[in-house]
Amino acid sequence: MVIVDARGLSCPEPVVMTRKAMMDKQAKYQVLVDNLASKENVTRYAQHQGYTVQVEETGGEYTLTLTRA
């Protein structure tokens, strides 16, 4: 599974990175972010692209698992 590490980065960089990673159209991705705005933005973008998003929070960091619906 492709992992996009966008921790410490702020919008729109995490979304740009996610979009770039998604170009190879895999079924599943993991995106790591550490602020709420990035979490919201990546989630929104992934949903637009037809992925479902599962979020796990640990100590202020978010692991977003994107699965093609």
Place this chain on the structure above:
Amino acid sequence: MDLKKEKITIVIAGLIIGVIAAALVFFGNPVNMGFCIACFLRDTAGALGLHRAGAVQYIRPEIIGLVLGSFAMALAKKEFSARGGSAPLTRFVLGFFVMIGCLMFLGCPFRMILRLAGGDLNALLGLAGFVAGILVGVVFLNRGYSLGRTFKQPVLEGAAFPAVQVVMLVLLVAAPAFIFFSEAGAGPGALHAPILISLIAGLVVGALAQRTRLCMVGGIRDMALFRESKLLLGFVAIFASALVCNLILSAVTGEAYFNLGFEGQPVAHTDGVWNFLGMLLAGFGCVLLGGCPLRQLVLAGEGNSDSAVAVLGLIAGAAFAHNFGLASSGTGSTPAGQLAVIIGIVVVAVIACVNTFRKNA
């Protein structure tokens, strides 16, 4: 929060902010200047004596309120987080030149919307430049532009900027002799709503902007990058709401809250090319900063010390602009200001290139 709810929330927030902006003018702020982050930071810089332009010296409570409103909302939502360390000096320089661009145009992106809502068509050229600057920035974002990661910082690093705002409030209310205040009739700095009203307006807008991530640059940027309209909706809602309020206020009071045209606009000039280039610089610089001046204040309130440094850059830019005759006035731009804008565009372009094409760093 699902997308539909996010969009409804930001539209409602935008409508409220438009009303507040128009109301601030009714209560005493300069026309089309219910909010202007660039102008207000410039006024605050003047009040502290960082520049000596007597027409624009006043500690603007709206700025204090915006930071503290964001701070309070971030605390309440457990989003306050002290962070920093992502190219602070570069951000200072970007903030500096964003201010040079804004003071060429005479307004930040927020005031640009309010000027449009007041019928000031010069702002259309500003808007065109702003969009152009953002699109140039987006080209770099698409190629991997980044100022690098932020890191967690001690709480003090994140809380210092909000704490400074409390000090500013004390200075404003106590008005000691070393703080400068524009004298009545001296210019825009002498026009302001009562302190309490300005402060509350700032607090409310700061809290709303924190919740909704409202950003004047983000709207156009996200539309260009991802066809994502959420932030743009906030931008449009502010315009619509302020426009309607201006029309109502004009009808009710008989004063000119709305005056369609290019000539004779309040705190504005008709130098179209430089309105365009000033906002091009502002838009380009703001994309590289990750948000407009309002967003920088809000992020600084959330504990982001990089954004606080960007605000310090904005303040330094304002001080330079008035100390060295770079800022425009109602009569137009200055040759020194034009040169500064050109230098700014070059510097910002270099920053964009260096941070896009230095990969593997």
